[in-house]
Amino acid sequence: MSPIKPASDIPLDAEVPLLIIGAGAAGLCAALAAKEAGAEPWVIERDIQPAGSTSLSAGLIPAAGTRFQRARGIVDSPQLFAADIQRKANDEPDPALVNAIAQGAGQLIEWLSDRFGLPFDVIDNFNYPGHSAMRMHGLPTRTGLELINRLRAAAEASGISIISERVAESLLTGPGERICGVEVVRGDGARERIGCEALVLACSGYGGNPDLVRRYIPEMANALYFGHPGNRGDAVIWGDALGAQLAHLGAYQGHGSVATPHNILITWAVIMQGGFQVNVEGRRFCDESLGYSEQAAEILRQPNGIAWSVFDARSASVARQFEDFRDAERSGAIVTCETAQALADDMRVPVEAFVAEWIRTEALKTKAERDQYGRQFLPEQRFAPPFHAVKVTGALFHTQGGLAIDAACRVKRKDGKTFPNLFAAGGAAVGVSGSTAAGYLSGNGLLTATVLGRSAGQAAAQEAAA
Numbered sequence: 001m002s003p004i005k006p007a008s009d010i011p012l013d014a015e016v017p018l019l020i021i022g023a024g025a026a027g028l029c030a031a032l033a034a035k036e037a038g039a040e041p042w043v044i045e046r047d048i049q050p051a052g053s054t055s056l057s058a059g060l061i062p063a064a065g066t067r068f069q070r071a072r073g074i075v076d077s078p079q080l081f082a083a084d085i086q087r088k089a090n091d092e093p094d095p096a097l098v099n100a101i102a103q104g105a106g107q108l109i110e111w112l113s114d115r116f117g118l119p120f121d122v123i124d125n126f127n128y129p130g131h132s133a134m135r136m137h138g139l140p141t142r143t144g145l146e147l148i149n150r151l152r153a154a155a156e157a158s159g160i161s162i163i164s165e166r167v168a169e170s171l172l173t174g175p176g177e178r179i180c181g182v183e184v185v186r187g188d189g190a191r192e193r194i195g196c197e198a199l200v201l202a203c204s205g206y207g208g209n210p211d212l213v214r215r216y217i218p219e220m221a222n223a224l225y226f227g228h229p230g231n232r233g234d235a236v237i238w239g240d241a242l243g244a245q246l247a248h249l250g251a252y253q254g255h256g257s258v259a260t261p262h263n264i265l266i267t268w269a270v271i272m273q274g275g276f277q278v279n280v281e282g283r284r285f286c287d288e289s290l291g292y293s294e295q296a297a298e299i300l301r302q303p304n305g306i307a308w309s310v311f312d313a314r315s316a317s318v319a320r321q322f323e324d325f326r327d328a329e330r331s332g333a334i335v336t337c338e339t340a341q342a343l344a345d346d347m348r349v350p351v352e353a354f355v356a357e358w359i360r361t362e363a364l365k366t367k368a369e370r371d372q373y374g375r376q377f378l379p380e381q382r383f384a385p386p387f388h389a390v391k392v393t394g395a396l397f398h399t400q401g402g403l404a405i406d407a408a409c410r411v412k413r414k415d416g417k418t419f420p421n422l423f424a425a426g427g428a429a430v431g432v433s434g435s436t437a438a439g440y441l442s443g444n445g446l447l448t449a450t451v452l453g454r455s456a457g458q459a460a461a462q463e464a465a466a
Helices: 025-036 067-071 078-088 095-116 144-157 210-216 234-242 292-300 313-319 323-331 340-347 351-367 444-465
Strands: 004-006 014-021 041-044 136-138 161-163 166-173 179-186 191-201 252-259 276-278 306-312 334-337 387-399 410-412 418-424
Touching (some): 025 095, 041 191, 078 095, 095 144, 144 161, 166 234, 179 418, 210 387, 292 387, 306 313, 313 387, 340 351
Parallel strands (some): 004 166, 014 041
Antiparallel strands (some): 166 179, 179 191, 252 387, 276 306, 334 387
């Protein structure tokens, strides 16, 4: 089926001012913002109800300068946040886009809280790698499922139409490179053609398309895919056919902490609190504190593509604020012992090698020294029993490359100009993680989904009303 069709050849079944493809965090934030701006958006969703990659995440959105931070005495600013994003991504992202996102994140959090009642607070008992301040904002359960459910409820309360079980297949184009509508396939196989004055692509990335993964991120071709299967790369395919500018297609968010074979996400808090990882030989193999995204490929390079995350009682108490961690404990994924030797036995790794690593790491903590990989441990991170371990693998969560956009989320053409009425946000658009997994700063996925989703909805509403 052709990804692009001329609108003049196809009669329309319906027409709306603003159409949004995808009811994840990006699409729902776009819809809420557009509705607030006076538009009447329709949201097309392939599933029975919205879920997407958002529902599989921890639901955390980084934001700087919020009242939630101030209430905890956390000093932060959008400028510091933007600097952190650029430093992690080696200054590869568009500075204008980074600054717009860093400025908009705090406004986004307070908008969702004040306007729609989302009960955010800020995590203040550990920090994520790469962030200069504690700025992760989450909902009570610390799950993306709660985030998507609350966004959906807000959309429904606002009278926004979410059209479920519709898969967008082709874009309909008209004169002047305008997008005139979308051809969708219903659950019963019938086709519908919906016209629009403005279109927002919020259909995420290409993590669920094995061919595109092999082409753009071959190191993750055989990795566990922990994202939504509907992330088929539609935006990339449509954009390529339209002559849109694509950027940083090799960027992605991986995660080096998915419990296996249970397939449960283990929060990186266990590592940032002084935990470490060993391979099946009982040996550490890198600086785990650089980030959970690049750690996915590090683990996949180890024997059998697995590792063990090792941590203690204090770390586990911090991790229990996350429902996924509690699920891992209930499922038996977490090994618990009173000594390092017993832990090695239960992990079935060489005891001598593992205990030697344990002793070296504890000595580094005592002296606040750096190890051979450059990681610095601190005295307050010394282990106390009981001790824990969980077998993990590296996984692909979502891609970070996509359609190049300007600060108003308008999709760019290859010549640098923008399409007149086409917008993109979330995984459909290029993120702010640079060109590789190492550029991913914790939370970048939901950061761009929500902040750019809101911006896209505002801009598309103006275009639809013009």
